[in-house]
Amino acid sequence: MIPLSAYITMNKYLLFQASIGMTANTFLLLFHTLTFLLNHRPKLTDLTTCHLAFVHIGLLITVLFLFSPDLFESLNFWNDFKCKTLFYMSRVMRGLSICTTCLLSIIQAITMSPSTSWLAQFKYKSTNFIFYFFFFIWFLCLCFSTNMLFHTVATSNVTQTRLMVLTKYCSFSPISHSIMGLMFMMTTSRDIFLIGVMLLSSVYMVILLLRHQRRSQHLHSTPRISPEKRATKTILLLVSFFVVMYWVDFIISSSSMILWTYDSVILGAQSVVVNVYAVVSPFVLISSDKRIVNMLHNILWK
Numbered sequence: 001m002i003p004l005s006a007y008i009t010m011n012k013y014l015l016f017q018a019s020i021g022m023t024a025n026t027f028l029l030l031f032h033t034l035t036f037l038l039n040h041r042p043k044l045t046d047l048t049t050c051h052l053a054f055v056h057i058g059l060l061i062t063v064l065f066l067f068s069p070d071l072f073e074s075l076n077f078w079n080d081f082k083c084k085t086l087f088y089m090s091r092v093m094r095g096l097s098i099c100t101t102c103l104l105s106i107i108q109a110i111t112m113s114p115s116t117s118w119l120a121q122f123k124y125k126s127t128n129f130i131f132y133f134f135f136f137i138w139f140l141c142l143c144f145s146t147n148m149l150f151h152t153v154a155t156s157n158v159t160q161t162r163l164m165v166l167t168k169y170c171s172f173s174p175i176s177h178s179i180m181g182l183m184f185m186m187t188t189s190r191d192i193f194l195i196g197v198m199l200l201s202s203v204y205m206v207i208l209l210l211r212h213q214r215r216s217q218h219l220h221s222t223p224r225i226s227p228e229k230r231a232t233k234t235i236l237l238l239v240s241f242f243v244v245m246y247w248v249d250f251i252i253s254s255s256s257m258i259l260w261t262y263d264s265v266i267l268g269a270q271s272v273v274v275n276v277y278a279v280v281s282p283f284v285l286i287s288s289d290k291r292i293v294n295m296l297h298n299i300l301w302k
Contacts (some may be wrong), residue, residue, distance in 0.1 A: 004063075004300045007094055009167060013272075014062065014063065014064055014067050014068060014275070015068065016086060017060075017272075017275055017276075017279055018060040018061070018063070018064040018275065018279075020279060021056065021275065021278050021279035021282070022057055022060050022061070023055045024279070024282035024283055024286065025053040025054075025056045025060070025278070025282045026053070026057060027282070027286070028049065028282045028285060028286060029050055029053035029054055029057065031191050031291075031292060031295075032046045032047075032049045032050045032053070033050050034119060035291070036050060043111075044107045044110075044111075044130060045104065045107055045108065045111070045231065047130050048100060048103055048104050048107055048130065049104070049285060051096075051100050051134060052097070052100045052101065052104065052230040052281070053282060055093050055096040055097050055100055056093075056097065056277075056278035056281065056282070058089065058093045059090065059094065059097060059274075059275070059278050059281070060275060060278055062086050062089045062090040062093060063090055063271060063274060063275055065082075065086055066086045066087065066167055066170070067167055067271055069168050069169070070252035072086075072167075072168075072169055076086045077171050078152055078153040078154070079154035079170075080153060082154075082169075082170075083152050083153060083154050083169060083170035083171075084148065084149050084153075086146040086147055086170075087148045087152045087166075087170065088146075088149050088152070090274075091141075091144075091145035091148050092141045092142055092145045094274065095137075095140070095141035095144060095145065095190075096137060096138065096141050097242075097277070097278065098191060098194050098242070098246065099137040099140070099141065099193070099194060100137070101198065101238060101242050102194040102197050103130075103133065103137075104194075104235060105197075105198045105201040105202060105235050105238075105239050106197065106201050106237070107281050108205065108231060108235040109201040109204050109205050110122045111231070111232075112205055112208050112209075112232050113204075113208070114208075115244070140190075144186060144187060144190060147179070147183050150174060150176055151172050151173050152170060152171075152173075153170070153171055153172075153173050154169055154170060154171075155168075155169055155170060164256075180257065184254075184257075188250075191246065191250075195246065197262065198239045198242075198243070199239070199243070201239075202235075202240075203238055205232050205235070205236060206236065208232075209229065209232060209233075212229070222233045230288055230290070231288065234284060234285060234288035235290070237284060238281055238284055238285075241280065241281075241284075242277055242281075245273055245276060245277045248273050249270060249274060250275045252266060252269060252270045252273065253270065253294075256270075
């Protein structure tokens with residue numbers, strides 16, 4: 001079992017981390033929601049950023065309730081139901097995070113594409129297809145995470161000795177090698193495909209930026225950075241950061257499943273890795289959005 005002191009330290013840190021992340025994501029969600037509703041020609045990235053912020057709020061809340069004993073006990077449900085629901089939703093939100101980040105990189109690649117590119121035909125499409133895509137990825141992530149409902153149990157309700165303890169109250173029940181292999185193959189295939197699409201769109205945007213920079217060298221005066229270039233650099237930073245955090249989480253999760261053990265150090269490291277992208281990404285998006293920066297500057301000035 002994991003020492004109680006480790007849970008107390010983790011509880012304090014996760015509470016601090018989640019409060020910062022939820023505040024930043026809530027601000028980002030409200031700003032882009034209002035922009036999308038009030039603007040007659042909203043950007044495709046506004047709606048996608050809204051969805052990403054909403055997903056990260058949900059991820060931070062579920063992880064916080066999972067790893068905080070006080071918050072977990074405050075939910076007036078059976079422990080088994082709480083464990084299944086919270087772990088299921090955390091996996092769903094993790095899947096939605098990678099899908100939405102991938103969509104954001106694709107949209108930015110389309111926005112940056114020149115008029116001669118075949119991607120340019122998607123620039124002025126209606127935002128309706130974004131809603132269809134959201135329904136699709138929600139359905140996909142809900143289906144891919146159903147195994148958590150079967151294999152997550154409340155520790156106190158099971159007498160098996162081969163349980164893999166995850167938190168103070170929740171554990172994983174033993175999984176057959178065939179089912180574990182199938183789960184691993186499906187989830188990994190989905191994630192590798194999405195990361196591959198992100199990397200391809202990132203390479204495409206880097207090529208466009210280099211071409212633009214090469215052309216700008218012939219000008220006598222250096223032009224100011226355009227909003228499109230600023231947004232592209234932001235997406236490239238987010239994608240790079242996400243890929244690094246994903247592989248760290250993947251290595252920890254895979255090694256723990258193979259060894260069938262979690263200790264306090266591994267559990268704490270993984271909880272930090274899972275949350276860090278959801279906490280950092282809104283600050284990156286806020287600092288790079290000139291509309292938000294100008295609004296905050298005007299508020300502070302007044």
